[in-house]
Amino acid sequence: SIDGQRLWSSLMAMAEIGPTENGGSFRLALTEEDAAGRRLLIEWCEALGCTLRTDRVGNLFLRRPGKRDDLDPVATGSHLDTQPKGGRFDGILGVLAGLEVFRTLHDRGIVTERPLELVVWTNEEGSRFAPAMVASGTYAGEFSVESTLARKDRDGVSFGEALSACGFAGELPVGEPRLDAFFELHIEQGPVLEEEQEAIGVVTGVQGMRWFDVTLRGQSAHAGPTPMRYRHDALASAARLIDRLQALAMADGSGATKVTFGCLEIDSPSRNVIPGEVRLSVDLRHVDEGELDALEARYDRELAAAAEAFGVEAASERIWASPVVNFDAGCIEAVERAARAQGVPYRRMMSGAGHDSVYVSRVAPTSMIFIPCRDGISHNEAEYATPEHCALGAQVLCDALLERANR
Amino acid sequence: SIDGQRLWSSLMAMAEIGPTENGGSFRLALTEEDAAGRRLLIEWCEALGCTLRTDRVGNLFLRRPGKRDDLDPVATGSHLDTQPKGGRFDGILGVLAGLEVFRTLHDRGIVTERPLELVVWTNEEGSRFAPAMVASGTYAGEFSVESTLARKDRDGVSFGEALSACGFAGELPVGEPRLDAFFELHIEQGPVLEEEQEAIGVVTGVQGMRWFDVTLRGQSAHAGPTPMRYRHDALASAARLIDRLQALAMADGSGATKVTFGCLEIDSPSRNVIPGEVRLSVDLRHVDEGELDALEARYDRELAAAAEAFGVEAASERIWASPVVNFDAGCIEAVERAARAQGVPYRRMMSGAGHDSVYVSRVAPTSMIFIPCRDGISHNEAEYATPEHCALGAQVLCDALLERANR
Ligand SMILES: NC(=O)NCCC(=O)O
Ligand SMILES: NC(=O)NCCC(=O)O
Numbered sequence: 001s002i003d004g005q006r007l008w009s010s011l012m013a014m015a016e017i018g019p020t021e022n023g024g025s026f027r028l029a030l031t032e033e034d035a036a037g038r039r040l041l042i043e044w045c046e047a048l049g050c051t052l053r054t055d056r057v058g059n060l061f062l063r064r065p066g067k068r069d070d071l072d073p074v075a076t077g078s079h080l081d082t083q084p085k086g087g088r089f090d091g092i093l094g095v096l097a098g099l100e101v102f103r104t105l106h107d108r109g110i111v112t113e114r115p116l117e118l119v120v121w122t123n124e125e126g127s128r129f130a131p132a133m134v135a136s137g138t139y140a141g142e143f144s145v146e147s148t149l150a151r152k153d154r155d156g157v158s159f160g161e162a163l164s165a166c167g168f169a170g171e172l173p174v175g176e177p178r179l180d181a182f183f184e185l186h187i188e189q190g191p192v193l194e195e196e197q198e199a200i201g202v203v204t205g206v207q208g209m210r211w212f213d214v215t216l217r218g219q220s221a222h223a224g225p226t227p228m229r230y231r232h233d234a235l236a237s238a239a240r241l242i243d244r245l246q247a248l249a250m251a252d253g254s255g256a257t258k259v260t261f262g263c264l265e266i267d268s269p270s271r272n273v274i275p276g277e278v279r280l281s282v283d284l285r286h287v288d289e290g291e292l293d294a295l296e297a298r299y300d301r302e303l304a305a306a307a308e309a310f311g312v313e314a315a316s317e318r319i320w321a322s323p324v325v326n327f328d329a330g331c332i333e334a335v336e337r338a339a340r341a342q343g344v345p346y347r348r349m350m351s352g353a354g355h356d357s358v359y360v361s362r363v364a365p366t367s368m369i370f371i372p373c374r375d376g377i378s379h380n381e382a383e384y385a386t387p388e389h390c391a392l393g394a395q396v397l398c399d400a401l402l403e404r405a406n407r
Numbered sequence: 408s409i410d411g412q413r414l415w416s417s418l419m420a421m422a423e424i425g426p427t428e429n430g431g432s433f434r435l436a437l438t439e440e441d442a443a444g445r446r447l448l449i450e451w452c453e454a455l456g457c458t459l460r461t462d463r464v465g466n467l468f469l470r471r472p473g474k475r476d477d478l479d480p481v482a483t484g485s486h487l488d489t490q491p492k493g494g495r496f497d498g499i500l501g502v503l504a505g506l507e508v509f510r511t512l513h514d515r516g517i518v519t520e521r522p523l524e525l526v527v528w529t530n531e532e533g534s535r536f537a538p539a540m541v542a543s544g545t546y547a548g549e550f551s552v553e554s555t556l557a558r559k560d561r562d563g564v565s566f567g568e569a570l571s572a573c574g575f576a577g578e579l580p581v582g583e584p585r586l587d588a589f590f591e592l593h594i595e596q597g598p599v600l601e602e603e604q605e606a607i608g609v610v611t612g613v614q615g616m617r618w619f620d621v622t623l624r625g626q627s628a629h630a631g632p633t634p635m636r637y638r639h640d641a642l643a644s645a646a647r648l649i650d651r652l653q654a655l656a657m658a659d660g661s662g663a664t665k666v667t668f669g670c671l672e673i674d675s676p677s678r679n680v681i682p683g684e685v686r687l688s689v690d691l692r693h694v695d696e697g698e699l700d701a702l703e704a705r706y707d708r709e710l711a712a713a714a715e716a717f718g719v720e721a722a723s724e725r726i727w728a729s730p731v732v733n734f735d736a737g738c739i740e741a742v743e744r745a746a747r748a749q750g751v752p753y754r755r756m757m758s759g760a761g762h763d764s765v766y767v768s769r770v771a772p773t774s775m776i777f778i779p780c781r782d783g784i785s786h787n788e789a790e791y792a793t794p795e796h797c798a799l800g801a802q803v804l805c806d807a808l809l810e811r812a813n814r
Contacts, residue, residue: 084675085627085683127677190632209631211678220492222786223667223690224616225597225759228657230783235668236653242646250635260630261642263676268491270534271618271669271688272760273786276492281678283630352632353679376637379629379680 002398004391007100014040014096015088024381025088029081029123030162037080038120038168044099048106054170057135057148058122058163061177064102066115066405072180074405076397077119078356083127087383094185095120097394101401112405114180121356128153131211131320136356138174140363145174179364181331181404184357185397186368187385191376192349199392200339200346201370205327206358207350208292211320212282218312220276235266235275237310244302257295258285287350289324325358328365335367338399342392369396409805411798414507421503422495431788432495436488436530437569444487445527445575451506455513461577464542464555465529465570468584471509473522479587481812483804484526485763490534494790501592502527504801508808519812521587528763535560538618538727543763545581547770552581586771588738588811591764592804593775594792598783599756606799607746607753608777612734613765614757615699618727619689625719627683642673642682644717651709664702665692694757696731732765738774745806749799776803
């Protein structure tokens with residue numbers, strides 16, 4: 001069985017890289033901090049005799065040989081990048097739990113039938129380069145390598161430039177290696193397991209999500225002499241849209257409708273200038289694809305109404321759509337058996353967050369393991385999971401991997 | 408009579424300094440562009456034999472001697488600083504019309520009884536350093552010199568540092584020289600004169616205005632798995648506040664209530680993060696002080712309600728209050744006589760924008776002259792006034808100044 005203390009130490013050591021003021025992590029994708037986190041992991045894995053391959057979009061593949069190296073590896077992993085003010089567990093736990101499994105096998109001299117592969121996917125968060133999970137998506141064929149390398153951050157730096165600058169532009173063709181199966185451990189990032197006092201989530205799939213970039217163009221004018229009825233206030237129109245969609249989502253008694261406006265920026269803001277142009281981002285989610293279509297249609301109508309109400313022009317671009325995903329029944333059952341073996345309360349559940357498993361599941365049998373996180377909080381410096389839950393999750397991961405690799 | 412063509416040429420020459428993409432001006436207070444505009448004006452005035460004095464907050468006083476230099480000067484002027492994407496007339500017209508008056512008197516060899524003074528007030532716009540009209544306010548005793556020099560822009564640069572860096576920190580004690588009277592020509596910055604087809608506004612006073620800095624503190628969390636009812640969304644709460652106050656202002660049939668949210672910033676924004684903290688600015692205006700009190704009380708209640716509705720903490724600081732101002736009856740009448748003499752339609756009116764005259768009027772008899780601007784648009788690169796209206800305004804200014812200076 002895995003060493004929970006050692007896992008915790010590696011989590012805390014990784015958190016030393018890009019620490020934030022309030023105890024969180026800053027390792028935005030392909031920054032110097034992200035690169036330093038990757039180098040630390042590589043050092044740890046190479047000490048165990050693993051070999052590294054890096055593909056053209058910076059995904060890292062760390063292989064632990066098996067008895068049958070002609071067979072596709074059983075893989076695990078997640079991401080090391082974080083939100084601008086992110087936590088110490090989101091993504092990192094999945095990677096370091098994989099490391100802990102490797103260390104445990106190493107200590108016991110265990111060699112699995114199939115090789116094992118620990119994968120670090122690039123830019124999972126989608127905060128620096130939209131969309132999220134872009135490099136696992138490229139691996140799975142959803143995005144072309146060229147389009148991924150060309151994506152730009154808010155400062156106009158491309159993914160390809162950032163990748164080269166931090167030294168992780170590899171040679172491995174994207175899509176290699178093929179995987180026999182993929183298992184990902186992650187914190188839940190929501191409140192369900194904690195509230196229900198369950199220790200493990202057996203993840204059966206992921207809700208659908210759609211991202212939009214919106215521009216509202218009105219007319220800047222003077223805050224003092226301009227009568228209200230003459231205005232074309234882009235911010236007022238954004239506020240109307242946000243308020244209406246919030247109300248709509250909150251009115252859904254099932255709780256399944258989720259609407260978030262994460263970014264909003266006024267062009268050349270000034271206290272006494274009516275905002276002439278506003279750009280904002282919209283994130284719509286639902287576990288049901290039909291309901292998500294209906295939500296998008298409603299969003300379109302509310303945007304048009306908000307623009308009309310304030311005499312503003314609206315342009316909305318759907319920059320990403322990730323459909324509802326259902327994981328592989330065999331992998332789900334493997335996770336469930338491993339959870340049951342621990343004798344702890346668990347539940348089958350859908351994920352509210354996107355994960356690299358979403359795209360990997362298109363090309364390899366996949367499922368995920370969740371553990372609770374405090375107050376359901378993630379994407380926040382205060383994100384926390386207990387050492388016990390981390391160890392438990394890693395044990396379930398270990399058992400599912402071994403079962404599959406020795407099958 | 409003044410030379411309208413020459414006035415237009417000097418306006419266009421000034422607009423060459425800090426030109427923006429869409430035909431406007433960028434000369435944010437105490438930037439290199441602002442300094443270059445000032446140097447050009449000084450060169451023009453010194454060629455007419457005027458002498459320059461600069462006070463400790465960077466206000467420029469350009470004197471044209473009179474027959475009785477022991478008497479206080481009759482003054483005119485305005486500001487040369489602009490909004491980040493400002494127009495070519497707001498402030499600049501008032502300064503360059505004063506220059507045109509000086510040039511006309513120079514050409515004719517006219518010497519007035521009292522000396523004349525052309526004044527350029529620092530940081531009128533309030534965009535870089537809040538509040539607006541801070542240097543004329545300091546001149547009039549509303550703000551201490553120390554507090555003004557200590558004010559910081561968004562990058563943490565102080566007014567005093569910026570003033571020294573651009574070479575306009577003078578020696579003249581703030582409050583000197585005393586003025587016999589002050590007349591300021593300005594574009595209306597609103598639609599009334601244009602709509603009513605009137606050529607001149609005889610300005611009787613300025614509406615009251617109050618500025619607030621608001622911080623909304625919620626909790627950042629993941630956009631995907633966090634149920635709507637668990638959220639503490641600072642942006643949703645800001646949107647509610649904006650939408651409610653917009654509706655309130657628009658419902659005032661008199662059109663006298665004005666509410667503007669010019670700045671809004673999310674802390675560490677990311678598409679898939681529920682905004683944890685938002686800062687915004689509020690600008691409330693009304694021509695009636697009692698109604699402005701009522702508006703502020705209502706704003707406080709709406710802020711509390713919006714915070715409560717989204718489980719967010721609100722902190723609001725009133726950073727500026729400029730009460731309703733009534734100008735000097737004698738100066739108003741002088742402007743009205745000069746307008747009537749032109750034989751054009753004019754009206755008495757209140758100003759919706761703050762102007763340096765607001766503070767100067769506390770220490771010297773003051774009034775203002777407005778001319779129409781296209782579509783009532785200001786604080787916008789498209790701001791425009793016709794050469795004919797500019798010339799007419801300058802002529803009215805000239806006549807009012809001469810009447811007062813020779814009285
Ligand atoms: N796990 C995680 O935070 N993923 C980011 C993608 C998303 O927005 O759901
Ligand atoms: N004239 C002008 O634009 N003044 C700025 C101060 C205000 O916000 O009214």
